[in-house]
Amino acid sequence: MHRYRSHTCGELRASDVGTDVRLSGWLHNRRDLGGILFIDLRDHYGITQLVARPGTPAYEALDKVTKESTVRVDGKVVSRGTDNVNPDLPTGEVEVEVGEVELLGAAAPLPFTINTEDGVNEERRLEYRFLDLRRERMHRNIMLRSSVIASIRSKMVALGFNEMATPILSATSPEGARDFVVPSRLNPGKFYALPQAPQQFKQLLMISGFDRYFQIAPCFRDEDARADRSPGEFYQLDVEMSFVEQEDVFQPIEKLMTELFEEFGGGQPVTSPFPRIPFRESMVKYGSDKPDLRAKLELTDITDVFEGSEFKAFAGQHVRALPVPDVAGQSRKFFDQLGDFAVTLGAKGLAWVRVTEDGSLTGPIAKFLTEENIAELTKRLSLAPGHAVFFGAGEFEEVSKIMGAVRVEAAKRAGHFEEGVFRFCWIVDFPMYEKDEETGKIDFSHNPFSMPQGGLEALETQDPLDILGWQYDIVCNGVELSSGAIRNHEPEIMLKAFEIAGYDRDTVEEQFAGMLRAFRFGAPPHGGIAPGVDRIVMLLAEEPNIRETIAFPLNGNAQDLMMGAPTELDETRLRELHLSVRKPQPK
Known part of the structure; x- marks a missing residue:
């Protein structure tokens, strides 16, 4: 028989009853029931229950061994009996009556329990990661x-x-x-x-x-x-x-x-094919360039509706609306809690209205809306009785971030969120450049090695902030898994692209000498x-x-x-x- 084991701790089945076996593993748990010791022995493959009876050398040995010590045991496979089967374990129909025990490695007192998922401070878990990984x-x-x-x-x-x-x-x-x-x-x-x-x-x-x-x-x-x-x-x-x-x-x-x-x-399920969503559309509709499409709600830009409005909270601001069906009958608590959520994100509050059965609007800001505002909102947002509309106003980036998170939270609270599914999408058409608001400097917004849409002509004739790149992200359930791009493989386009971002020709030639030298020897169009x-x-x-x-x-x-x-x-x-x-x- 092998020095340490004839079987793993996840291997034994009812067909092995009567077999002499040798197992090795960690002492996962121990229970004393009426003087009989029941031991859970664990290895990489699973758990097998051991039995040690009073008065035997095995009982004396296993009674003293500390949890998480490594042991080798010899014994015979026996049936647990119909009433004692553990359906949660693949080995749950059998146990091993232990005849001999060898302590292979004694465990010191444990800093936390291994056989339960009790909450443990993360720093402690990382300090003893070798123990944490046993869980x-x-x-x-x-x-x-x-x-x-x-x-x-x-x-x-x-x-x-x-x-x-x-x-x-x-x-x-x-x-x-x-x-x-x-x-x-x-x-x-x-x-x-x-x-x-x-x-x-x-x-x-x-x-x-x-x-x-x-x-x-x-x-x-x-x-x-x-x-x-x-x-x-x-x-x-x-x-x-x-x-x-x-x-x-x-x-x-x-x-x-x-x-x-x-x-x-x-x-x-995985929804396929993955939709292609332009970056700017994603920012407006979902408030994010990594949208969680499980939330079945969309934002709408209604800034123009309030241009010149006397409603000071929206005047001169970027305004985004979130229509939510079937929640007008919710209690005031529902609306207040969603407002509190927005405040945790940095909002001063969350304006809202409800659509009544006759199509009129009620709520904290309804009195500030003109008939023209109401008519345009009803048309633009396809409002119907039972709808509520939440509003955010501010700078584009700020309101996008806040209302994007409110969109997902509202969907979850209102029953418009699809659980148990992986919803992927591609975000495409990223801006090639962005402007630093403090310095006014133009810089790359994504990947500097990307090919601009329109190539050299676009770089030479278009406003840099209007140029799009052949850049893309893949997103799943609101998590960005990756960025990628069709690469800029032409030296003159690359030099011009970096020039717009403030890099002179000599600097680019020095920092990317290897790449530029390679590009000048027949580079294929490529992407990744x-x-x-x-x-x-x-x-x-x-x-x-x-x-x-x-x-x-x-x-x-x-x-x-x-x-x-x-x-x-x-x-x-x-x-x-x-x-x-x-x-x-x-x-």
Whole structure:
């Protein structure tokens, strides 16, 4: 018999009754019922119940072993009997009567319980992450991640893509976030950068003649944590294709996402095809460029309705309306709670009216609306008895953010939200540039490597703020999974695009020397995308925080509490790297 096990803890069934077996695992739980010990033994594969009877060496041994110790047991498989079957366990029809026990690894007192999902401080969980990962939910999430990545690889190969690796040590690049840098011992005073993304290298692979590339790529960005963003590092499905237009990129990715979410989404349907929504339309209708389409409500821009209005709250403001059917009969509490929600987002309040049975409007602001206002709102919003309308006013960005969140919250509260479904969409036609309101400077609004719609002619003849890029995002249930673009592969277009954003020719030639040199040797039109693996798994696992789907994440301050990173270097190591440390002065 094998030194540690003949079977795993998830393997035994009724057909094994009478068999002598050897199991190894962690002591998950222990119960003393009438002097008989019942032990749950757990390994990667599942749980098997052990039985130890009084007066036996096995009883004496297992009675003393601390929870989460590792043990090896020998015993005989017996039936639990019809009345004692545990339907929640695949091994629930049998148990093992233990004859011999070997303690393999004793466990110290536990900082938190493993066999329950009791609330534990996240810092504590990350400090003892090796214990946290033993818990059923976390173990399931990490195995889901493993299965998702394996499936992605298989599906990408089937779609004709080739997996390739790109460098981890590279040069700095203005990707939009801070680089993590690595000092070079052999080149004093110089630094490598860890890749924020394999952007330039995957484009160079296309220029090198490799037609369809993918990689499960580690990316490194020195940025703050969010619920859907892990600080420090993350993984993405990096994809690039040659001789393609926008729709050519959409087709394989849409197929991949549909199949992936159908495979791992627990039976929740995936709506297909994915709608294409222009950026500006998305901002007006949904108040966001990552709309949650499960909310069956839309915003309407009614700014023009109140131009020149004497209603001071709306005068000179951008005004957005949210009509909600079948809620006019709700109590005042419903309206007040939605207003309180808007206030938490930074609004001063939430104006609203109800539509009565005779079509007239009542509510806090009804008296400020003229007959012309009411007629236009009724027509524009298709109002009918039972409707309520919520209003937001302010600067475009501010009102979009607030009313976008109110749209989703109102849908949930009013029964206009579709649960149990994955609703994807493509957001397209992003502005190529944006203006900094404080400095007036024109800068890239999305990806500086994107091809502008209209090419060089658009750059030379159009107002920069009117130019659209061949840029796109894929969004699922309000979560942005990825950005992508058709790349700018022509040197003169790239130089002009950067010139508009304030970069002189020499600077661009210096910072992107490798790319520009490659473009001048016959670059194919190409494009790609990079869906975030962590976010995909977060959605599939129905977890609100991305750290719950990563085996060993950093905390919100980009610290590894388990391993103690980041650490200081001693003076010998600093001299070897030609570095000195300048710490910030106490305030």
